[in-house]
Amino acid sequence: MEFSVKSGSPEKQRSACIVVGVFEPRRLTPVAEQLDEISGGYISNLIRRGDLEGKAGQMLLLHHLPNILSERVLLVGCGKERELDERQFKQIVAKSISTLNETGSMEAVCFLTELHVKGRDTYWKVRQAVETTLDSLYVFDQLKSKKSDQRRPLRKIVFNVPTRRELPTGERAIEQGLAVAAGVKVCKDVANMPPNICNPVYLHEQAKLLAEQYEHVEVEAVNEAQMAELGMNSYLAVGRGSVNESIMSIIHHRGGPQSQAPVVLVGKGLTFDSGGISIKPGEAMDEMKYDMGGAAGVLGAMNAIAALKLPINVIGILAGCENMPDANAYRPGDILTTMSGQTVEVLNTDAEGRLVLCDALTYVERFNPDVVIDVATLTGACIVALGKHASGLLSTHNPLAHEILNASEQSSDKAWRLPLWDEYQEQLESPFADFSNLGGRGAGTITAACFLSRFTKKYNWAHLDVAGTAWISGGKNKGSTGRPVPLLTQFLINRAGIATEE
Numbered sequence: 001m002e003f004s005v006k007s008g009s010p011e012k013q014r015s016a017c018i019v020v021g022v023f024e025p026r027r028l029t030p031v032a033e034q035l036d037e038i039s040g041g042y043i044s045n046l047i048r049r050g051d052l053e054g055k056a057g058q059m060l061l062l063h064h065l066p067n068i069l070s071e072r073v074l075l076v077g078c079g080k081e082r083e084l085d086e087r088q089f090k091q092i093v094a095k096s097i098s099t100l101n102e103t104g105s106m107e108a109v110c111f112l113t114e115l116h117v118k119g120r121d122t123y124w125k126v127r128q129a130v131e132t133t134l135d136s137l138y139v140f141d142q143l144k145s146k147k148s149d150q151r152r153p154l155r156k157i158v159f160n161v162p163t164r165r166e167l168p169t170g171e172r173a174i175e176q177g178l179a180v181a182a183g184v185k186v187c188k189d190v191a192n193m194p195p196n197i198c199n200p201v202y203l204h205e206q207a208k209l210l211a212e213q214y215e216h217v218e219v220e221a222v223n224e225a226q227m228a229e230l231g232m233n234s235y236l237a238v239g240r241g242s243v244n245e246s247i248m249s250i251i252h253h254r255g256g257p258q259s260q261a262p263v264v265l266v267g268k269g270l271t272f273d274s275g276g277i278s279i280k281p282g283e284a285m286d287e288m289k290y291d292m293g294g295a296a297g298v299l300g301a302m303n304a305i306a307a308l309k310l311p312i313n314v315i316g317i318l319a320g321c322e323n324m325p326d327a328n329a330y331r332p333g334d335i336l337t338t339m340s341g342q343t344v345e346v347l348n349t350d351a352e353g354r355l356v357l358c359d360a361l362t363y364v365e366r367f368n369p370d371v372v373i374d375v376a377t378l379t380g381a382c383i384v385a386l387g388k389h390a391s392g393l394l395s396t397h398n399p400l401a402h403e404i405l406n407a408s409e410q411s412s413d414k415a416w417r418l419p420l421w422d423e424y425q426e427q428l429e430s431p432f433a434d435f436s437n438l439g440g441r442g443a444g445t446i447t448a449a450c451f452l453s454r455f456t457k458k459y460n461w462a463h464l465d466v467a468g469t470a471w472i473s474g475g476k477n478k479g480s481t482g483r484p485v486p487l488l489t490q491f492l493i494n495r496a497g498i499a500t501e502e
Contacts, residue, residue, distance in 0.1 A: 001133065001134060001137070001154070001155060001156070001157070002155060002156040002157070003130055003133075003156075003157055003158075003159070003174045003177075003178065004156075004157075004158050004159070004174070005126060005158065005159050005160070005161055005167055005170030005171055005173075005174065006109075006158055006159075006160060006161075006167070007160065007161050007162065007163055007164045007166070007167060008160065009034065010031050010034050010035050010068075010109075010111060010160075011034060011035065011038045011067070011068060011069070012069065013069060013070055013109045014069040014070060015069075015070045015071075015107055015108060015109045015158070016070065016071050016072060016105040016106055016107045016108060017070060017071065017072040017073065017074055017100060017103065017105040017107070017108040017109070018035070018068070018070045018072070018073050018074070018108070018109050018111065019073075019074045019076060019096055019100070019108055019109070019110040019111060019112060020032045020035060020073065020074070020075060020076065020111045020112075021075075021076050021077075021078040021092075021111070021112055021115055022047065022052055022054040022058075022075050022076065022077055022078065023054050023078050023079070023080065023081045024053060024054035024055050024056075024077065024078075024079050024080050025053060025054060026047045026048070026052070026053060026054055027054060027081070028043065028044065028047070029078070029111075029114075029115065030114075031111040031114060031160075032075065035065065035068060035073060038066075038067045038068065039065045039066045039067055039068055040066055040067070042062075042065050042066055043062070043065070043073075043075070046060070046062070052075055052077060053077065054077045054078065054079070055077045055079060056077055056078060056079035056088055056091065056092060057077055057091060057092060057095045058076075058077030059074065059075070059076060059077070059095065059096070059099045060074070060075040061073075061074050061075075061099070061103060062074075062075065070109070071105075072103065072105060074096065074099060074100065074103075074108070076092055076095070076096050076112065077092070078092055078112075078115060079092075081116070084115060084116065084117055084118065085117065085118050086117055086118075086119075086120055086124075086128070086412055087412075089112075089115065089117045089120075089125065089128065090128055090132045090412070092112065093112060093128070093129050093132045093133065093136075094132050094133075094135070094136040096110070096112065097132070097133045097136045097137065097154065097157075098136055100154050101137065101153060101154045104152040105152075105154060106152055106153070106154060106155045106156065107154070107155060107156035107157070107158075108154065108156075108157050108158070109157075109158045109160060110129065110157055110158065110159050110160065111160045112125075112129065113125045113126050113129055113159045113160060113161060113170075114160060114161070114162055121169075122161055122162070122166045122169050122170060122173070123169050123170075123172065123173045124173075124410075125173075126159050126161070126169075126170045126173035126174060126177065127173035127174070127176055127177035127180075128177070128412065129159055129177075130159075130173070130174055130177030130178060130181060131177050131180055131181050131184070131486065133157060134178075134181040134184075134185070135181065135184065135482065137154070138185065138188060140188065140189065140192045140479060142189075143194070159174075172499070175308070176308065176493065176498075178307075179304045179305075179307040179308045179489070180304050180411075180485060180486050180489050180490075182303060182304060182307055183300035183301055183302075183303045183304030183305075183307075183482075183485045183489060184300055184482030184485045184486065185300075185482070186206075186296075186299060186300045186303045187296045187297055187299065187300030187480060187482045187483075187485050188296075188300075188479065188480040188481075188482045190202075190203070190206055190292075190296045190299060190300075191289075191290055191292065191293055191296040191470070191471065191480035192479055192480050193289070194289060195271055195272035195288075195289045195322070198271050198289065198292070199244040199271050199272075199320075199322060200239075200244055200245060200246055200247040200269065200271055200320025200321060200322065201244070201245065201247060201320075202271070203247070203249060203269055203271065203292065203295060203299070203318050203320045204219075204221050204247050204249040204318070204320065206299060207219045207249040207251050207299060207302075207316075207318060210251065210299070210302060210303055210306060211251070213306070214306045214307075216253065216254050216255055216306070216309070217251060217252065217253055217254075217302070217306050218251075218252040218254070219249060219250065219251050219252070220249075220250045220252075221247050221248065221249055221250070222247070222248040222250065222363070223245065223246075223247055224236060224239070224245055224246055224247075227246065227248070227359075230339055230363070231337070231338075231339045231341075232338075232339045232359040232362075232363070233336050233337050233338065233339070233359075234336045234337075234338040234339070234344060234355045234356070234358055234359045235248070235319070235321065235339075235355065235356050235358075235359040235360065237330040237334065237336050237346075237355065238270075238276070238321050238323050238330065238349075238352045238355050238356050239321040239322060239323070240326075240328050240329055240330055241276060241277075241323070241324040241325055241326035241328055241329025241330070242321075242322035242323070242324040242326070243324075244271070244322045246320060246321040246322075247320045248317060248318065248319050248320060248360060248363070249269075249317070249318040249320060250315065250316075250317055251298075251299075251302050251315065251316035251317075251318070252313075252315055253302060253305055253306060253310070253312075253313065253314040253315070253316070254313060255305075255309060255310050255311045255312050255313060255314070255496070256311055256312045256313040257313075260312070260313045260370075261313070261367075261368055261369060261370035262313040262314055262315045262367055262369055262370065263312065263313070263314045263315070263369065263370055263371055263372075263373075263492065263495060264314075264315045264316075264317065264364045264367055264369040264371070264372045264373070265298045265301060265302070265314065265315070265316045265317065265372075265373050265374075265375065265488060266294075266298070266317040266319060266357060266360050266361060266364060266372060266373070266374040266375070267292075267294035267295035267296070267297055267298030267299070267316070267317065267318050267319060267374070267375050267376070268291070268292065268293075268294035268295060268319055268353045268356060268357055268374070268375065268376035268377060268378065269292040269294065269295030269296075269318045269319045269320040269321060269356075270288075270291035270292055270321055270322065270323055270352065270353060270356070270377075271289065271291070271292045271320060271321070271322050272288055272289055272291065272322050272323070272324070273288040273291040273322075273323045273350070273352065273353075274288065274323055274324050274325060275323065275325075275349065275350035275352075276323045276324065276325055276329050276330065276349030276350060276352060277325050277329055277330075277331055277332065277349045278332060278348045278349040278350040279325055279350075280350060284473065284474065287471065287473060287478070290377060290470055290471040290480065291323075291353070291377050292320070292377075293376075293377040293466055293470030293471060293480065294319075294374070294375035294376040294377055294378075294464075294466060294470070295318040295319060295320065295375075296470075296480065297375050297466065297470065297482075297483065297484050297485055297488065298316045298317065298318060298375055298488070299316065299318060300482065300485035300488075301316070301484075301485050301488035301489050301492065302314070302316040304485060304489040305489060305492050305493075308489075308493070308498075310492055310493065310496040310498065311496055311497075312492060312495055312496040314492060315364070315367055315369070317360055317363075317364060319356050319357060319360045321352075321356050323349070323350075323352045329349070330346060330349060331346065331349065332346055332347055332348060332349060333345075333346065334346045335432060335433045336355065338358050338359055338362065338455070339358075339359040339362040339363065340358070340359075340362045340454075340455055342434045342435070342454065342455075343433040343434045344358075344430075344433055344434065344435060344436065344437050345430040345432050345433035345435070345436045345437070346436075346437055347436045347437060347438040348437065348438050351437045351438050351448070353376050353377070353378050353448075354378065354437060354448055354451045354452055355437055357374055357376060357452055357455075358451070358452060358454075358455045359455075360374075361374060361452060361455040361456055361461075362455050364459075365458050365459070368459075369459050370459075370460070371397070371400050371459065371460045371461070371462070372456065372459050372460070372461045372462075373400075373404070373461070373462045373463070373464060373488070373491075374452065374461070374462075374463050374464070375464045375466060375484060375488070376463070376464070376465060376466065376467075377465075377466055377467040377470050378445070378448050378449075378463075378465045378467055379392075379444045379445045379448050379465055379467055380444070380467060381443070381444030381445045381448075382444075382445040382465040382466075382467045382468050383467055383468040384444075385418070385445055386416055386468055387468060388468045388469060388472075389414060389468075389469070390414040390415055390416040390468075390469070391408075391413075391414070391415045391416075391464050391465060391466045391468070391469045391483065391484055391487070392415070392416065392418050392445050392463075392464070392465035392466075392467075392468075393405065393408075393415045393416060393417045393418065393462060393463070393464055393465075394417070394418050394419075394420045394445070394446065394449035394462070394463045394465070395417070395420065395461065395462035395463065396420060396453055396456065396460070396461055396462075397460040397461065397462065399460075400460050400461070400462050401417055401462055403491060403494065403495075404462055404464070404487070404491055405417060406494070407487050407488075407490040407491035407494055408487045408490075410490050410494075411486040411487050411489070411490035412486070413483055413484055413485075413486040413487035413490070415464065415484070415487060418445060418446055418449075419446065420446065420449055420450065420453065424439070424443055424446045424447055424450050425450050427439035427440050427442070427443070427447045427450070428447060428450060428451060435451070435454070437451065439451070445465050448465070449463045449465070464484060464487075466483060466484055469481060469483045469484065470483060470484075
């Protein structure tokens with residue numbers, strides 16, 4: 001897909017299709033008014049007859065308007081002008097792209113980026129239009145014997161901006177939007193792969209592909225023998241019941257000076273989570289291939305920042321592992337000595353992600369990181385607390401938490417902060433070990449983060465629980481969302497001091 005920006009009048013556009021908005025009730029946007037005037041009232045006559053009310057998501061495709069150079073004009077219902085917010089903007093862009101793709105229009109000039117969206121500037125509108133376009137066109141059909149090839153797919157979109165002065169802003173938005181969208185695609189592709197293909201070795205191979213593509217990226221692996229030498233007994237215990245070897249992939253993005261302390265992203269990479277001996281219910285267990293959503297998100301973000309060549313040092317950790325029941329599997333009641341030396345009583349083998357992450361979080365101390373963010377599909381309790389709309393954010397460092405929340409607002413990849421008070425730590429107490437891996441039914445997302453916090457004393461740390469946001473469950477629309485790649489990428493763009501506003 002090719003994207004560009006221009007600033008021009010709608011009547012001068014010679015294209016397969018022009019996309020313009022209509023507000024409710026039957027009120028033309030300024031651009032639609034221009035087209036209406038040139039066409040001798042053609043559009044307003046149709047609107048008056050009731051062909052389009054202007055409700056959000058309504059579409060009306062017109063052919064060969066009088067005095068208009070373009071072959072088609074797509075009228076897009078935008079709802080009430082004062083109520084047009086970022087969520088609705090993205091929805092109407094997605095619906096427009098879907099409609100265009102079905103019309104046979106291989107190119108289009110889109111004027112929706114000139115709409116007024118509350119609190120958002122041209123940069124945001126263009127970037128979100130790029131990301132939303134590619135997201136809505138995404139298809140995972142690598143494993144289908146018959147591909148759904150479209151005869152005349154949409155190939156080129158030009159986004160119009162109000163003035164020539166905003167062209168550089170639009171171009172920057174396209175560049176960054178394309179990088180984020182490419183990272184989202186990588187995340188989706190890896191996460192959607194079935195677990196008989198996507199195992200820890202496969203995850204590592206995807207990381208190596210990134211290193212082959214960019215000179216400033218290097219990748220290394222920590223295998224099970226090395227983990228044993230390091231004392232990563234907690235990590236190793238989780239993977240003990242699987243025939244697939246646990247591998248921790250380490251991706252170095254060397255964009256800043258050698259002396260610069262890196263940002264470290266740690267992704268939970270459970271390529272399949274059966275629950276182990278504490279086996280999960282059979283219903284929707286196939287979706288436990290998405291338990292590596294954290295690692296997929298980190299891999300996607302590393303792809304995005306590599307494409308942008310951000311002048312910052314970042315290390316991405318993919319904590320690859322598989323949790324299976326077996327004669328050799330770890331058990332409830334086991335006590336594990338973690339890499340940090342702290343001991344953990346296993347109360348439930350389905351609380352395994354924290355047992356992998358705790359050793360990974362200890363391992364990253366060697367990098368003397370500026371900050372560490374771990375990303376994990378960690379708790380079903382996060383879905384109970386926040387639903388499928390916001391990722392859970394917990395942190396021991398207020399400035400870092402504020403940075404992440406700011407990035408979530410900018411990227412429209414929402415996160416919500418939950419408390420991490422000392423009172424919750426008491427729920428992890430164990431009579432036999434330093435603490436247990438489970439804090440009971442109440443505040444499950446918080447006690448999981450409390451567990452992780454015990455391994456992060458030597459640096460500033462935040463935890464993103466993406467159990468509710470990493471994938472869509474059930475039905476024909478089941479699949480990875482690509483989150484939190486936009487949030488992580490925006491966070492790193494901000495860290496690198498790259499401008500994202502007009």
